[in-house]
Structures are given as structure tokens and as C-alpha cells.
Amino acid sequence: MAEQSNVESNQQQVFQRKKPAGLTVKFDLDGLVRACCLSKPITYSNLLKCIQDLYGSRTSTTINRIQCLFSRDNAFRLPIANDDDLNNVLAIAEANGSTKLNFLLIKKKIKKVSRIMPIENNDDSGSVSDDGQVDNGCESPPPGTIAPQKRLSKVSITSKSTTSSDGGIFIPESIDDTYSSGGSSVTSRESSGSEHNSRPMPIVKRTASSSNVSGSSVIISSSYSSQTSTNDILRTQCSCSAHVEKCTPQTPSNWKLGRQLGQGAFGKVFLCYDVDNGSELAIKQIPIREINSDITREMKFLEGEINIYKQLDHERIVRYHGVLRTDDYLQIFMEYMAGGSVREQILNYGALTEQLTRKYTKQILTGLVYLHENRFIHRDIKCANILRDISGNIKLGDFGTSKRLIAITNQNQPDSGTIGTAHWTAPEIIQGNIFGRKADVWSLGCTIVEMLTTGPPWQHLQPIAAIFHIVTCNKPEYKLPENVSKSAREFIDTCLTKDYYRRPSASDLINHPFLCDLFSS
């Protein structure tokens, strides 16, 4: 109750600070974009009326959900179903100083998908076994069955499908430290022969054929010369192009589905047994319930991107092994992490000790430094995405896919028992003004709080209220156990520096006293 009134009084304060006369609202219904200006007071029924005026009176029967889009890449979506929801997003918009809001109008789902659209430049060479297995159309094939082989496509890493939907504009690191990430992660840097040799990044506009990874050519339209893509940097880890083929994991072509390992917001994760080489992988199956041109495009991007992520090879990164599409599923193959997630560890055994938190933090940071040096942003650091091996070490999983999966599955917040990402999101992402790697550092701070207390800052709040507080409060709210050391507190505080430019980078933090002194108190 007290929390609720706290939220309301914060909202009132924001309303008192700024009172713009009206609000420009932009709607997107299946790619048909229309806008109007709403004057105050803005109510849910006004919003619905505006939608009807713009798209016709019959829209109310076809629209299933309204989502408000936040962050520069619109990856953050809040459901709007009544006046309270609308008031919350209006409060966040005002706190951001914004007089515009973007809404996605989601149509009612089409019940049956009968056909999937083929991918261009399909390259199935050497990977699909035609053993006559037929997709039985089941939602999830029973454990122990041979996986369906009736696939429309296996995306080759030579496909053209890695273009960013926004055109892939990358901003020089030296200017503002921001650049694109998971979803459009390929960028250009000077060819150095060493993955650790960091140079200022050029502005690169990716072309449709910019990510020819397995072949010898990398085509990037750039205003700078002598530059290669991230793929090239990653390729330098292998001594020659032939070796690249060897060290890049292949999507299994003959495999059996094992037991379910877990469930996330987008689908279920199963064990996967590769019949040909006897290895075990994890497979995330994302049901495709609806197909339209946007979803098809997002799937193509995701497939291309995962084929690039496959080349990220680091002891602290869960390796992607490829992606396959069937009529009913998008299936992502990953390295199997037998220990499950740190989230499950916390749920099973309670908050972690400071010593274990320190060890995990160092390992997470090592993985982040690698990703950031290779111009990738994880975007979704939280305990649910930190996976454990059986020796008690961890790796970063699930990087780069969240934005695409949200678009593909048309979801806003997870609806299947998971706890979402709102509480871990950096303020600049919600405000939509900067999109850089230090967002991962903020999320790391939230993740450390989660490890030590079982939940992130603002854990007692609903996601929408948490977002509001992240944006409007100077400091996140959390309470650490009393015995947590000063260096740990300082480390968390530093990660949770609200000002993006004052927040340290992952590599700045690697020598922080919290991580150096294993036995500090």
C-alpha cells in the first residue's frame, strides 16, 4: 500500500513538473503507421477512439492488444489495457520529457499456420539429412523421438539475412560509446589480427550482403577503408578460413529431443542429443503461432544473427550451435549447461554468499568484456541468463536474441512464470536516448543485487512501476544483507551509476577491489 502511494506521489510530482498541452501518438497496425495528437486529459477511451478514427470503426474487433513501445529500438513493450496502464506510461513519458508515444496494435492471432514462408538464399548444403522423417505437427515432440526433418530451411551463414532492420548504422565508439547490439551486432573495426586491439569504430551502414562469414568475403559499405567486420575479428581466432569451418559449430542434422530443461518467456528448452557425434546440446523451441511479413523478416534477421553469434568462442559465453525453422517452431541450438541457471540456483538454495557472488561477478564480467570488445551488447543480463556448468562455473547465455524474440512472438513481458527484464533495464534504454554497452554494466549491478538478495532492485514493484522508478529516482532501491562488504557495495553502486557517461565500462571494472580481493570483508 505504502509502495503504491509512493508510486502515485512520484507520478504526481512528475506531472506537476511538466505539463505539455498534448501528446503525439503514433500507431503501428501491421506496418500501417498513423499518428494523431491527443489533448489532455488523455484517457484509455480517448486512445481507443483515436485508433478507430485512424483505422476505421471495425478495428476494435480485430485488435487484440495495445502495446506501448519504449527504448530507441522499441524492444521494450508495455501492455495498455486500461486507464491505469495508460497513466503509467504517460508518467514515464513525462519523466523522460517526451511528448510522443509509440503504440503497437496487435491483431488477434490467426489460429492455424499451414505454411511457412521460405527463406531466401537457403543453403542446406551438407546439413540436412533426408531420412524420411516427417514433422508430425505436434507442439513439442515427445522425448526420445527423432526430431522432425521436414524443414523448410537451415539458414546458412552465407545467407543475406543479417541486415539490421534499422539499416544497421553504427556509431563511432570515440564519439559516445554507443553502438548497436544483439539484433544488429555486426560492425566494422580496423583489422588488427588481435581481438583485443580496440580501435575507434567507423560509422558503418550495413548492406544486405554484409555478413558473409563462412565465405572469404565480407562486404561492408563504409566510409572508412581497410576495415573488416566483427566476423573477421572473430575469424582471427582461427588461423585460416578452412579452420573457421572446423571451429564454427554446426547445426545438428540428426538429433533426438531429450527431457525438458526449463521454460522461458518465449518457449521451452530441451536437451538435444546429436545422434551423429554423441554430444548433448540444449535446444530452445519457440512456437510460431502466427506468420506475417514482419515476423518472417524478424526470423530471418534472428537466424542470420545467430549464425554470426555461433562464432563467438569464449569460456564465459554459452555457444550457439545454430538455428532451424520448422512449420511450427523456431529452434535455437546452444551449448548444454548442466547446472541450469543461477536463477534456479537461487530459487533452490537461496541467496548466494558474497564469495560466490564475487566469483560469478568476475566470470560474468570476463564474458562481458569479450562481448563488448567484439562490439556486441548482451542486452539481457540477469540471473536467469547466467548458466552453470557442473563444476560451479558460469557462462553468459541468451545474448542478442531477446529483441527479435519479442517481435517474433509478439510478447511484451514474459507470461510463463519467468520474471521479465524490466527490473534489470538501464535508465538510458527506457529513456531511449542512448544504446550502449554500459547498459550491460547497469544490468550486472542489478544481477549482483539479485544474487545477494534473491531479487533485483525494486523487486517489490510491478514491472511498469519499476521502470518508472528506474527513470525517475537517482538511485535504485535495494537492501543488501548487513554482512556484505564495503567493496561489494561500492562495486554495485558503481555499476548502478545512473549517468551513462559516468558509469564505468566492463573493462574498467575488471580490476575493482571487490573482484581482486577474494577474501575481502
Ligand SMILES: Nc1ncnc2c1ncn2[C@@H]1O[C@H](COP(=O)(O)OP(=O)(O)OP(=O)(O)O)[C@@H](O)[C@H]1O
Ligand atoms: N543452454 C542451456 N543449457 C541448459 N539449460 C538451459 C540452457 N538454456 C536454458 N536452459 C534452461 O531453460 C530455462 C529457460 O531458459 P530460457 O532462456 O528460455 O528462459 P529464461 O532465460 O529463464 O527467461 P527469458 O525467457 O526471460 O530469457 C533456464 O532457466 C534453464 O533452466
